[in-house]
Amino acid sequence: xxxVTQTPKHLITATGQRVTLxxxxxxxxxxxxxxxxxxxxxxxxxxxxxxxxxxxxxNILERFSAQQFPDLHSELNLSSLELGDSALYxxxxxxxxxxxxxxxxxxxxxxxxx
Amino acid sequence: AQTVTQSQPEMxxxxxxxxxxxxxxxxxxxxxxxxxxxxPPSRQMILVIRQEAYKQQNATxxxxxxxxxxxxxxxxxxxxxxxxGDAAMYFCALLEYGxxxxxxxxxxxxxxx
Numbered sequence: 115x116x117x118v119t120q121t122p123k124h125l126i127t128a129t130g131q132r133v134t135l136x137x138x139x140x141x142x143x144x145x146x147x148x149x150x151x152x153x154x155x156x157x158x159x160x161x162x163x164x165x166x167x168x169x170x171x172x173n174i175l176e177r178f179s180a181q182q183f184p185d186l187h188s189e190l191n192l193s194s195l196e197l198g199d200s201a202l203y204x205x206x207x208x209x210x211x212x213x214x215x216x217x218x219x220x221x222x223x224x225x226x227x228x
Numbered sequence: 229a230q231t232v233t234q235s236q237p238e239m240x241x242x243x244x245x246x247x248x249x250x251x252x253x254x255x256x257x258x259x260x261x262x263x264x265x266x267x268p269p270s271r272q273m274i275l276v277i278r279q280e281a282y283k284q285q286n287a288t289x290x291x292x293x294x295x296x297x298x299x300x301x302x303x304x305x306x307x308x309x310x311x312x313g314d315a316a317m318y319f320c321a322l323l324e325y326g327x328x329x330x331x332x333x334x335x336x337x338x339x340x341x
Contacts, residue, residue: 147328149329156331156333156334157331162328170328216275217323218275219272219273221270221271221272222272222273
């Protein structure tokens with residue numbers, strides 16, 4: 115158990131819908147990262163938040179957005195869903211904003227878009 | 229841009245034998261970290277081993293060790309005395325100073341009894 119929690123574990127929805135994925139980092143970690151794992155794109159970095167502020171962006175679509183709240187939990191919002199958004203979405207956390215600190219991964223949320 | 233390449237989509241090893249998974253990477257930085265993550269069927273990402281680029285000594289963690297060749301930008305993982313529980317997808321990952329992990333495509337490791 116990494117100490118990072120993600121809810122829900124599974125999510126099934128239809129095209130065009132909007133969903134919210136939730137992540138709680140390990141106690142004491144201020145950075146949260148979101149990654150997407152899909153069959154065709156592999157594991158890709160989406161976005162990082164540190165202590166409530168966006169710090170880095172990767173291959174995140176404009177239909178996707180994220181935020182980190184004062185209690186440090188983070189939410190990833192996916193809207194206008196397409197079939198290709200079906201993937202496993204991981205949240206990871208680490209202590210620092212910019213460093214070589216190890217990232218601890220949550221169990222992931224599996225999103226299926228029908 | 230940084231890239232990580234795992235050229236072996238799938239590998240097999242007999243139980244108790246040794247197997248080596250290959251990884252090459254590209255970065256313009258002189259300081260960075262490299263990782264091997266294991267993803268079993270449960271899909272959890274589990275850190276296996278890490279290597280700091282400034283350290284010449286290869287990292288080891290019990291049955292897992294790496295062969296880090298900085299000049300060649302190569303970072304292979306050796307698993308000794310393979311066990312059935314080692315069967316999983318293995319990802320090589322690069323972390324430069326900053327934020328994101330860049331992952332390779334992964335290698336599926338099958339362990340035969």
